[in-house]
Every structure is written in C-alpha cells, then in structure tokens.
Amino acid sequence: MTLPQAHAPILDDGTDAAAAVSARDEARALSDGRDEASGTVVDPVARDAGAPDGLPERRFSAARLFARGRRPSWTLVVAIAVIVIAVLWAVVPWLFTSYDPIVGVPAEKLLPPSTAHWFGTDAIGRDLYARVVYGAIHSLSGALIAVTVGLAAGTVIGVLAGSVGGWLDDVLMRLVDVLLSIPGLLLMLSVIILLGFGTVNAAIAVGVVSIASFARLSRSEVVRVRRTDYVEAAFGSGGTFAAVLGRHVLPNSLTAVVGLAALQFGSAILAISTLGFLGYGAPPPTPEWGLLIAEGRNYVATAWWLTTLPGLVVLVVVLSANRISQSIGRGTR
Secondary structure (H helix, E strand, C coil): CCCCCCCCCECCCCCEHHHHHHHHHHHHHHHCCECCCCCCECCHHHHHHCCCCCCCCCCCCHHHHHHCCCCCCHHHHHHHHHHHHHHHHHHCHHHCCCCCCCCCCHHHCCCCCCCCCCCCECCCCCEHHHHHHHHHHHHHHHHHHHHHHHHHHHHHHHHHHHHHCHHHHHHHHHHHHHHHHCCHHHHHHHHHHHHCCCHHHHHHHHHHHHHHHHHHHHHHHHHHHHCCHHHHHHHHCCCCHHHHHHHHHHHHHCHHHHHHHHHHHHHHHHHHHHHHHHCCCCCCCCCCHHHHHHHCHHHCCCCCHHHHHHHHHHHHHHHHHHHHHHHHHHHCC
16 A cells, blocks of 8 residues: 655645755855855855845955946945055156155245145245155055064064964964063154164064964964864865965965954054154154144144144045055955
8 A cells, every 4th residue: 555645735826845945044154154065154145146146145245246247335445545545655756746745945934835835934934835745655655564564573573373272372473462462652662762863663563563463363263263164174184384374374364363464564554653753763854744743733833734644644544544454455355
C-alpha cells in the first residue's frame, strides 16, 4: 500500500508556499550580502550589480559609486578638489602666483585683500597669498612624514602583537598604553626638545604621537582576521606562518588602517600648524601655515586678514582630508 504524496500548501494567489519561502530566503540572503549557496559574504558592488529589481540599495562609498557609474556627493567632490589644489600648491606653486614669498615691498605693507593681492600683504609688504601657496609644501610634506612614521611604526607593532601574541603582545601593548597615557602636546614637545626645531622634526614628533593609534587598530584587525575560518584553513593545509600572514592576514586587516592614515593626515596638518604657531616648527621667514598665523597675531585689530585667511586655508584643507578619510572608511567596511 502506497502512502499518498504530500503536497505543499497553496497560497491565496495560487503560488506554491515552499517556492515563496525559498524566494524570500534568497532575497534576504542577497540583502544581507551573503552568497545563497555558501552563505559567505560577497562584495556589495558585485552583488548589487546583478541583484533583482526591488531590493533595497545599500549605502555606498565614493569608490563604490565610481565603480557603479554613480555620482558621489558634492561634499566629497569639493574635498577632493581642495586637496588637489593644495597638492598643486606644494608641487608647482609658481603657477598660482608671481610674487616672491620671502621678499616684500615695504611701501605696500599691511594692504587689505584686493585684486592685486588676494590675501593682502603682511607687515613688511610680502604678498600673503604667495606665502600661503609656497607654505603648502612645508605643511603637506610634514603631514606626509608624520603619517608615514605613525603608519610604519604603529603597523609593525600592531602586526607583531596581534600575530605572535603571548608575552610579546603584553609588552608591546603596555608600551602603547604608556604612549596613550601621555598628553599628545607634551609628548610632541618632548620629542622636539630631543631632536631640535624644524618642520621635519616637528613632523616626526607628530608621527610618534600617532604610533599608538595605528598600533591598537592594526592589532585588533590582525586578531580579528586570524580567528576567521579561511585563515585556520590556510594553517591546516600546511601554510607557514609567514606565508599565511603575508597572503591572508595582512591584506584583509590593513584596510581599516588605510582609512585611519587618511584621517591622521588632516590631524597631522593641524598639529604641525599648531607647533609652527608655538614657534617649534620652521623658523622665519619660512612661509609655513602655522608660522603665518603666529606672525599676524600682533596685527589682529588692524590687519585681520593676516590670521583669518591662513587659518581658513588650514581649516578647509583639514576638513577636506577628514571628508576623504570618511569616504575611505566607508569603502573598507
């Protein structure tokens, strides 16, 4: 005697209930960013490129928007334009002004902003816009040195601590805790006293302060990646420690560190300008942004442009770098 074959219930609209549940689970897996067969996370750009119509779109970074041919936000476009202009100031400053940033005309001292002098002139007749343009190389190169020092040293410490573990992890992280416990400005001034004044030494001091942040982030990312299944499978298949670290752990753990480096670039510009304002950066008459603001503080009541306009330049560049870092951070998630 044969049993009657079971049939799946039929919905009111005539569709099979099992098929409806399967379609719903498939849509849910796609919306979660997981592959239907394996359940692993897939790339959102590749997923959404072939996703069925009607699924909700996810939030995209600038890189994903460009990958899909969509326009990024106008704030990101403005930020990129500002950074490009600042880099061009540092690379080819003579294309933006014909004035000498060092030699001035005493008869034209303390002139307000005009068509002849966009940012006005200082107390000895030097064009302030020319000094801001030529000062970009000092501030931007100093920020690049600071980020490089923090990124290199912090990443090495974090990767060693997260990958080796044990007593080495404890020692390195206690060292990082000591760096974090010291106020940033005090640590920068201490390093400058040891190395001496100058833009490069100030940049190194700023980089030393940022080592702890890079170390903690890189260690946490390395620890997270080391606990994943594919890394354990790589070790189980006979992969050596160095091979697995270089092929699997580092490429998947340093993306967040890149976003932090972009964020630290803007912070480094602000920190180097602060040190220059305090007199620990480039010596006069070097056209460094922080030094320009310091030179104009004695004329705030009579020549507001000497401090306001260089300060606005620093503010806009820092905000633009932070906006770009925010976009990079979204792209790494």
